[in-house]
Amino acid sequence: METATKYTLDFSTAAKRLRGVVKRTPLELNRGLSERFDCEIYLKREDLQVVRSYKLRGAYNMISQLTDEQLSRGVVCASAGNHAQGVAYSCKRLGTRGVIFMPEPTPNQKVKQTQMFGNGNIEIILVGDTFDDCLKEALAYTESHEMTFIPPFDNERIVEGQGTVGVEILEDLPDTDIVVMPIGGGGLAAGTGNYLKQQKPGITLIGVEPEGAPSMFKALEAGAPVTLSQVNRFVDGASVKRVGELTFELCREVLDDMLLIPEGKVCTTILKLYNEDAIVVEPAGALSVAALDLIKDQIKGKKVVCVVSGGNNDIDRMQDIKEQSLLYEGLKHYFIVRFPQRPGALKLFVSEVLGPGDDITRFEFIKKTERENGPALVGIELKSSEDYPDLLRRMEEKRFSVIELNRDQTLFEYLV
Numbered sequence: 001m002e003t004a005t006k007y008t009l010d011f012s013t014a015a016k017r018l019r020g021v022v023k024r025t026p027l028e029l030n031r032g033l034s035e036r037f038d039c040e041i042y043l044k045r046e047d048l049q050v051v052r053s054y055k056l057r058g059a060y061n062m063i064s065q066l067t068d069e070q071l072s073r074g075v076v077c078a079s080a081g082n083h084a085q086g087v088a089y090s091c092k093r094l095g096t097r098g099v100i101f102m103p104e105p106t107p108n109q110k111v112k113q114t115q116m117f118g119n120g121n122i123e124i125i126l127v128g129d130t131f132d133d134c135l136k137e138a139l140a141y142t143e144s145h146e147m148t149f150i151p152p153f154d155n156e157r158i159v160e161g162q163g164t165v166g167v168e169i170l171e172d173l174p175d176t177d178i179v180v181m182p183i184g185g186g187g188l189a190a191g192t193g194n195y196l197k198q199q200k201p202g203i204t205l206i207g208v209e210p211e212g213a214p215s216m217f218k219a220l221e222a223g224a225p226v227t228l229s230q231v232n233r234f235v236d237g238a239s240v241k242r243v244g245e246l247t248f249e250l251c252r253e254v255l256d257d258m259l260l261i262p263e264g265k266v267c268t269t270i271l272k273l274y275n276e277d278a279i280v281v282e283p284a285g286a287l288s289v290a291a292l293d294l295i296k297d298q299i300k301g302k303k304v305v306c307v308v309s310g311g312n313n314d315i316d317r318m319q320d321i322k323e324q325s326l327l328y329e330g331l332k333h334y335f336i337v338r339f340p341q342r343p344g345a346l347k348l349f350v351s352e353v354l355g356p357g358d359d360i361t362r363f364e365f366i367k368k369t370e371r372e373n374g375p376a377l378v379g380i381e382l383k384s385s386e387d388y389p390d391l392l393r394r395m396e397e398k399r400f401s402v403i404e405l406n407r408d409q410t411l412f413e414y415l416v
Helices: 011-018 031-037 055-063 068-073 082-094 108-118 131-144 156-162 164-172 187-199 215-222 245-254 263-277 283-299 315-328 345-353 385-397 409-415
Strands: 027-029 040-045 075-078 098-102 122-126 178-182 204-210 257-261 303-308 332-338 359-365 375-381 401-404
Touching: 011 055, 011 156, 011 164, 011 187, 027 164, 031 040, 031 283, 040 164, 040 283, 055 082, 055 156, 055 164, 075 082, 075 131, 082 098, 082 108, 082 122, 098 108, 098 131, 108 122, 156 164, 156 187, 156 245, 164 187, 178 187, 178 283, 187 204, 187 245, 204 215, 204 283, 215 245, 215 257, 257 263, 257 283, 263 283, 263 315, 283 303, 315 332, 332 385, 332 409, 345 385, 385 401
Parallel strands: 040 303, 075 098, 098 122, 178 204, 178 303, 204 257
Antiparallel strands: 027 040, 332 375, 332 401, 359 375
16 A cells, blocks of 8 residues: 555555546557657546546545445535536446536536436536535535535545556556646646655656646645635636645645646647647646646656646637637737828728738727727737737838737726
8 A cells, every 4th residue: 555644545446446437548659749849748648538537536436435324325516627527427337316516607518518427316506606605505515414525636535546547657658757747726646646756756747737826836835725816717627726735735745846837828739739639628638738848858858748637628618719829829919009090091001001911800999989080909810920020010100009908918808
């Protein structure tokens, strides 16, 4: 039995327990990434898991170890995403009743997915505007009905189950040098990281968070979990305000580095994985691959595993993902343009300010009563980010007064 700090974590037995329930996901050599970074890069494809994320591992590992009495009373969880689906599938598999609390704004697609995996064994309760509201209701329900609460990450059995990702990595690639893992609440990194360090003390483990939700990064800085006042929830599978006490202790012990990735970079990575490799990943699932540019010198000549944690990406988000990618790459810019009060100003802008590869993607006059000579909101997409200085120069030469909205976050959020 493997141990880590004061906790008893038996990853090998957990792997046997999950055999035949979870899918042993492939560890695939990605030739394109390997050539680009001059090393061997393997993707641990948890996006191909039964419920399209690793969350099933921890949920089933915990629920399957409950007593008969606990199983007869049922389980409760609060989640709007992958954890809910893992719990639902486990309830169906183990024949126990599950009550799953989700915030009221949860997209219908996620509700239906959870219902499908539960297949009659679960009840979904939509309550509250936020996850925190939903969690409060779930905990109260658990206590009043004497059921068992299944937390998303801060529990030994959950961490133990997620650690089976590491068991499979070392079985498939014993000479792994570096493993890059996404971090939300920390369950995956805590479990997988501890197993890997126990088996290969010299292995390098790198955790990755979205820039807008640096909960583990801040916790490691402070020496204890901290509650962030706000987070950017775009990378929803890895956006938590506070990491777990248990997961923090375990991650602090084993992580060699923590990286923060801009949300726009995550979007670019999602699109590249889809266009170049036909891999559909959710934002959190793209974090580990998005981090490679930041460690390119460190990984040369090494065997690197990137854990692709999930593939539950809503197709309705793709336009937003493309937009954020273009903004991050410097290929899309928004302006308030005040057109000179002279005839043909708009025609001049189109014919002599825009470059041959530039494209207007949005145009609307801000003041409806001042068409043709009032300020306009203009979105322009470039072929190359290097074309931007010339675009600004031509605007100045032709006497167009502009405000660059990409540089003014307040105005950008208000107008765009």
